[in-house]
Amino acid sequence: MNIHAIRAIYLFEMARTGRTLLQSIVAPVLSTSLYFIVFGAAIGSRMQEIDGVSYGSFIVPGLIMLTLLTQSISNASFAIYFPKFTGTIYEVLSAPVSPVEIVTGYVGAAATKSIILALIILATAGLFVEIEIQHPVWMLLFLVLTAVTFSLFGFIIGIWADGFEKLQLVPLLIVTPLTFLGGSFYSINMLPPVWQTVALFNPVVYLVSGFRWSFFGTADVNIGISLSMTLVFLFICLAIVTWIFRTGYRLKN
Amino acid sequence: MQNIISVANLSKVYASGFEALKDVSLDIRRGEIFALLGPNGAGKTTLISIICGLVNPSRGRVLADGHDVVAEYKAARSRIGLVPQELTTDAFETVWATVTFSRGLFGKPANPAHIEKILRELSLWDKKDSKLRTLSGGMKRRVMIAKALSHEPDILFLDEPTAGVDVELRRDMWEVVRQLRQSGVTIILTTHYIEEAEEMADRIGVIHRGQIILVEEKAELMRKLGKKQLTLQLQEPIDALPAGLESYGLKLDGAGDELVYSYDADAEQKGIADLLKALGAAGIHYKDLQTSQRSLEEIFVSLVSERT
Ligand SMILES: Nc1ncnc2c1ncn2[C@@H]1O[C@H](COP(=O)(O)OP(=O)(O)OP(=O)(O)O)[C@@H](O)[C@H]1O
Numbered sequence: 001m002n003i004h005a006i007r008a009i010y011l012f013e014m015a016r017t018g019r020t021l022l023q024s025i026v027a028p029v030l031s032t033s034l035y036f037i038v039f040g041a042a043i044g045s046r047m048q049e050i051d052g053v054s055y056g057s058f059i060v061p062g063l064i065m066l067t068l069l070t071q072s073i074s075n076a077s078f079a080i081y082f083p084k085f086t087g088t089i090y091e092v093l094s095a096p097v098s099p100v101e102i103v104t105g106y107v108g109a110a111a112t113k114s115i116i117l118a119l120i121i122l123a124t125a126g127l128f129v130e131i132e133i134q135h136p137v138w139m140l141l142f143l144v145l146t147a148v149t150f151s152l153f154g155f156i157i158g159i160w161a162d163g164f165e166k167l168q169l170v171p172l173l174i175v176t177p178l179t180f181l182g183g184s185f186y187s188i189n190m191l192p193p194v195w196q197t198v199a200l201f202n203p204v205v206y207l208v209s210g211f212r213w214s215f216f217g218t219a220d221v222n223i224g225i226s227l228s229m230t231l232v233f234l235f236i237c238l239a240i241v242t243w244i245f246r247t248g249y250r251l252k253n
Numbered sequence: 254m255q256n257i258i259s260v261a262n263l264s265k266v267y268a269s270g271f272e273a274l275k276d277v278s279l280d281i282r283r284g285e286i287f288a289l290l291g292p293n294g295a296g297k298t299t300l301i302s303i304i305c306g307l308v309n310p311s312r313g314r315v316l317a318d319g320h321d322v323v324a325e326y327k328a329a330r331s332r333i334g335l336v337p338q339e340l341t342t343d344a345f346e347t348v349w350a351t352v353t354f355s356r357g358l359f360g361k362p363a364n365p366a367h368i369e370k371i372l373r374e375l376s377l378w379d380k381k382d383s384k385l386r387t388l389s390g391g392m393k394r395r396v397m398i399a400k401a402l403s404h405e406p407d408i409l410f411l412d413e414p415t416a417g418v419d420v421e422l423r424r425d426m427w428e429v430v431r432q433l434r435q436s437g438v439t440i441i442l443t444t445h446y447i448e449e450a451e452e453m454a455d456r457i458g459v460i461h462r463g464q465i466i467l468v469e470e471k472a473e474l475m476r477k478l479g480k481k482q483l484t485l486q487l488q489e490p491i492d493a494l495p496a497g498l499e500s501y502g503l504k505l506d507g508a509g510d511e512l513v514y515s516y517d518a519d520a521e522q523k524g525i526a527d528l529l530k531a532l533g534a535a536g537i538h539y540k541d542l543q544t545s546q547r548s549l550e551e552i553f554v555s556l557v558s559e560r561t
C-alpha cells in the first residue's frame with residue numbers, strides 16, 4: 001500500500017478545499033438557511049406534523065441529504081476532471097499508485113469535505129428548529145456511506161465528462177430532480193399510490209428514508225431495505241470504477 | 254544488469270487506427286545519456302508515454318530495471334521520473350507544495366532537505382513560496398524537472414526539456430543533467446536540437462514514423478561526421494577520371510566539371526597535397542576549391558529523407 005501517495009492526494013485535495021473555504025461553506029449554509037426560512041418557518045408553520053414530527057424538523061434530514069449528494073458529486077467530479085483538463089493528471093498516472101490508492105485519496109477527500117458540510121448544515125438547522133437524533137451511530141453510518149457512494153459516482157462523472165457542460169449536466173438534470181422527488185420535503189406516503197410505486201425506483205428515496213429514520217425512528221421504507229439499496233449503489237459505483245482503471249477508459253490512450 | 258531499460262517489439266496503434274510505433278526494440282544502458290531524435294510526430298512522446306504508464310502498449314513489452322512496466326508497474330514506476338513535453342502545472346499551488354506532493358505520490362516519506370537541495374540546484378529556491386501561475390515558462394519547466402527528481406529516480410525522461418528555454422538557461426540545464434548523470438541517473442532525452450544531442454548524449458537514437466532507424470554511439474557518429482569533402486571546380490569538364498588517380502576514390506560530379514574527394518578530418522592532410530600534385534601531373538586544372546563537413550543535422554536529414 002502506497003500510504004504516502006494516498007496521503008499526498010488527500011492532503012492536496014483538502015488544501016484545495018481550504019483555498020476555496022469561503023465559497024464551499026458559505027454557499028450551502030446560505031441556501032440551507034433560506035430553505036428553513038421558506039419551508040420551515042413560513043410554510044411549515046401552516047403544515048401538519050408528519051408522523052408526529054413538526055414539518056420544520058421533518059425536512060432537516062432531507063436537506064442534509066440534498067447537500068451531501070450534490071456536494072459529494074461536485075467535489076469528486078471536479079477533483080478528477082480538473083487535472084484531466086489541465087493535464088496534470090499525467091503525474092498521478094505515471095506514479096506507482098494503484099487504482100485503489102488513487103480512488104481512496106480523491107474520494108476520501110471529497111467525502112470528508114461533504115461530511116463536514118453536512119455537519120455544519122445540521123448545526124445551522126439546529127438554530128432554526130429543534131433536532132433530536134434517536135440513532136446517532138446509524139446517522140453517521142448513513143452519512144459516511146452516502147458521502148462515499150456519491151463521491152464515487154462523482155468520480156465516475158468526472159472521468160466520463162469531456163467538457164464542463166457534461167460535468168454539470170448530470171448533477172443538474174438527474175441528481176437535483178431525484179433528490180427533490182426523493183422525499184426530501186415530504187413523506188412518500190403523502191404521494192398518490194401510483195407515484196409511490198414510481199418513487200421506489202428512485203435510489204434517493206432509500207437514502208433520505210434511512211437517514212430520516214436515524215433521526216426520528218420512523219421511515220417510508222424499512223431501514224434494512226434502505227441500507228441494502230445504499231450498499232447496492234455503492235457496489236455498482238465500485239464496479240464501474242474498477243472497470244475504468246482496468247481499461248484506462250478516458251484516462252489512457 | 255547492463256541495460257536499465259529494455260524495449261522489445263513494442264507497437265502502438267491508437268484508437269484512431271494510427272500506428273505510432275512499429276515494432277520498436279531499444280536498449281538503454283545504465284548510467285548513460287541517451288538522446289532520441291526525430292521529426293514532429295515520429296513517436297518519441299508515444300514511446301516515453303508507454304514506458305511511463307501514460308499510454309497502453311498494443312504489443313511488445315518494456316522492462317525498467319528488470320520490471321515489466323505493465324505487470325510490475327509499481328516497482329517500475331518508482332524508479333522513473335518524467336518531465337513531459339507539455340507544461341502542465343497546478344496554477345494555484347506553490348513551488349514547494351507541488352514538489353513535495355510529487356515526492357509523496359511516488360511513495361517516498363517527506364524529506365525537506367532533499368527538496369531544498371533540488372530547488373537550489375535548479376535555481377528555484379527563492380521562488381519556493383511563489384504560486385506556479387506567477388512563474389515564467391522557463392521556471393515552470395524547471396519546476397517540472399524538480400517534481401520529476403523529487404523522489405530520487407534512477408531513470409529520468411526529459412521530453413524536449415529545453416523547448417522554449419533561453420540559451421543561458423539551456424546551458425544551465427545541460428549542466429544539471431550532467432551532474433545527474435554523474436550521480437548515477439540514467440537520462441533519456443528527446444530533442445529537436447541536434448547541437449543538444451551532440452553536446453549531451455553518450456548515444457543517439459533516431460526515430461522516424463514509428464521506427465528506430467539508427468542507434469549509435471555519439472563518438473562513432475561524430476567520426477562519420479568527421480568525414481570531410483574537398484570539391485574542385487575544374488576549368489574544363491572531363492569525361493572520365495584520368496588513370497593513376499583511382500586510389501584516391503574520386504567522384505566526378507556536376508556536368509563533369511566537379512571532382513569530389515572524401516577524406517578523414519582526423520587523418521594527416523598529406524592526402525590533399527598528393528592529390529593536387531597528381532592532378533597537376535595529369536593536366537587537370539581547377540579554378541576553385543572548397544572543403545565541407547557533414548553535420549549531424551545533414552546525416553539526420555538524409556537518413557530521414559532516405560526513408561520517405
Ligand atoms: N491520442 C492519440 N490518438 C491518435 N494519434 C495520436 C495520439 N497521440 C499521438 N498520436 C499520433 O502519433 C504520432 C506520434 O506522436 P508523438 O507525440 O509520439 O510524436 P513526437 O515524436 O513526440 O512528436 P513531437 O516532436 O512533435 O513531440 C503522431 O502522428 C500523432 O499524431
Ligand SMILES: [Mg+2]
Nearest residue numbers: 297298299338
Ligand atoms: Mg513529442
